[in-house]
Amino acid sequence: MxxxxxxxxxxxxxxxxxxxxxxxxxxxxxxxxxxxxxxxxxxxxxxxxxxxxxxxxxxxxxxxxxxxxxxxxxxxxxxxxxxxxxxxxxxxxxxxxxxxxxxxxxxxxxxxxxxxxxxxxxxxxxxxxxxxxxxxxxxxxxxxxxxxxxxxxxxxxxxxxxxxxxxxxxxxxxxxxxxxxxxxxxxxxxxxxxxxxxxxxxxxxxxxxxxxxxxxxxxxxxxxxxxxxxxxxxxxxxxxxRPRTDYVARLVGLNLYRGHADGHRVLLTDGFHLVTGDQHAGDVFVAFAPSAVALHPGRPDGSPRNTWPATITGIQRHGDNLRVQLGGPVTVAADITPAAAAQLNLAPGRTLWAAVKAAETRVYPAAAAPADVAAEP
Structure with a gap:
């Protein structure tokens, strides 16, 4: 009653x-x-x-x-x-x-x-x-x-x-x-x-x-x-x-971006696109784990659909790995092993290439679901 x-x-x-x-x-x-x-x-x-x-x-x-x-x-x-x-x-x-x-x-x-x-x-x-x-x-x-x-x-x-x-x-x-x-x-x-x-x-x-x-x-x-x-x-x-703000994404350890989807492509900012595994239309969030980001000394060949030049802005210990903070067309965090870091000769200010496979991305609508209350990141 x-x-x-x-x-x-x-x-x-x-x-x-x-x-x-x-x-x-x-x-x-x-x-x-x-x-x-x-x-x-x-x-x-x-x-x-x-x-x-x-x-x-x-x-x-x-x-x-x-x-x-x-x-x-x-x-x-x-x-x-x-x-x-x-x-x-x-x-x-x-x-x-x-x-x-x-x-x-x-x-x-x-x-x-x-x-x-x-x-x-x-x-x-x-x-x-x-x-x-x-x-x-x-x-x-x-x-x-x-x-x-x-x-x-x-x-x-x-x-x-x-x-x-x-x-x-x-x-x-x-x-x-x-x-x-x-x-x-x-x-x-x-x-x-x-x-x-x-x-x-x-x-x-x-x-x-x-x-x-x-x-x-x-x-x-x-x-x-x-x-x-x-x-x-x-x-x-x-x-x-499905984090909906930068704070929540950091809390759960994900890279998060907001953009506009048209099929498998999501426009984030300043003409930068990410290719995703799922198709969507309209405003979306794109998330992927730092472990999904591969770092290369030069532009990689092969399967990754998303590659871009990035500059190292910081390096921190993260469990058994290193977390590398990167600037560029998008800000991103990447987790790599100490062995990989030694091969790449990482140092703040160095430019290298970041790559993320489309299949490693997670895409979901930016409009709030019933259990969520969304805000602009």
Whole structure:
């Protein structure tokens, strides 16, 4: 049954949503304008470059800054609505937060850090500590109950912070770069543990992160924002297969271009064409992996349909390979092995030839699909 929005207290959420929000926040010349819904048990990752508005969104959800416009409801309860002069303090919101630096109370033990939230909710000391002890056991730290934060490792502190957030049984769990402070090995182990605990969380979860691996492993759905607005949204497979902005393309490791297709040819810019394996008509995106770009000291013969002279603008280590940044009629990244790099005698400023086979390109319409929200790259 659809709720009647004219009835006070009626639930305006899409069916099944735990969080129904339209976050509008003006901060000087910057405006966040972010529609956001999250269903029960769903993990949504919010990604974007620095300054995109991720932290502003998290702070608005937590009640640390008020909305300028829009609305915020959790489980049908209206928490923020500037038009009605409604704003709910942080401590009265059904949320749990894991901050990037964890922000554990330094004077409290791990047990009492976790018990703090339930105590604030009205549980007596004994019951709050029982719940905290249960959560310590769930995160594998039962023997660390009496340790204070300074005696915990980074991974242990992260697990205590997660247990503290979940101990209040939040309808909405907010994770602010929860793995960013960890070293690579600890991060790998802790990510797996976090995935397990999120799978058991019945409420909604918003993960704010810069790390595409964290997002892909932990999230059911990705929401990408740039300059305060959604530029792409969808499940992991959709977003990674069809990026719609340069930021998203870099995030998933693809070269991305926008152009106009006429059959197998796509006009990109200044008369430069790419030949593609698929036929299209109209405005399209063309994407291909850096590993699809072959580099040659001279113009290659043979099968590649796309060749052009390019100038090396940078060289970085990328896993076991080298990533070569190239300028020319189009900017492109190429991944090559160290052995190939030695044969090519690579150096910034050197000119060589780039080649991409038509079959290695991926072409899709520039118009937004239902799961996407497109923006100009």
């Amino acid at each position: 659809t709720a009647d929005p004219s009835v006070p207290g009626a639930d305006p959420r899409p069916a099944g949503a735990v969080l129904d929000a339209h976050l509008v926040v003006d901060r000087g010349t910057f405006r966040l304008d972010l529609p956001l819904t999250i269903g029960p048990g769903e993990v949504v990752a919010l990604l974007g470059p620095n300054g995109a508005g991720k932290t502003t969104a998290l702070r608005a959800l937590a009640g640390l800054i008020p909305l300028t416009d829009g609305h915020l409801s959790i489980e049908g309860r209206h928490l923020d609505d500037p038009a009605r002069r409604l704003w709910t303090p942080t401590e009265q919101r059904p949320i749990g937060v894991v901050f990037q630096d964890y922000l554990l109370f330094p004077h409290l033990t791990a047990l009492d850090n976790i018990a703090f939230g339930p105590r604030r909710q009205g549980l007596d000391r004994h019951r709050a500590r029982q719940r905290a002890a249960d959560w310590l056991a769930r995160v594998g730290l039962a023997e660390h109950a009496r340790r204070k934060p300074r005696h915990l490792s980074g991974g242990q502190a992260q697990r205590v912070a997660l247990a503290r957030a979940l101990a209040v049984e939040p309808a909405l769990l907010l994770l602010d770069e929860p793995l960013a402070a960890l070293d690579a090995r600890t991060r790998l182990d802790t990510r797996a543990q976090l995935q397990h605990h999120l799978a058991g969380h019945c409420g909604a979860t918003l993960l704010v992160t810069h790390d595409p691996i964290d997002a892909v492993v932990l999230a059911d759905r990705l929401v990408i924002i740039e300059n305060g607005q959604v530029v792409q949204e969808g499940d992991v497979a959709t977003v990674t297969a």
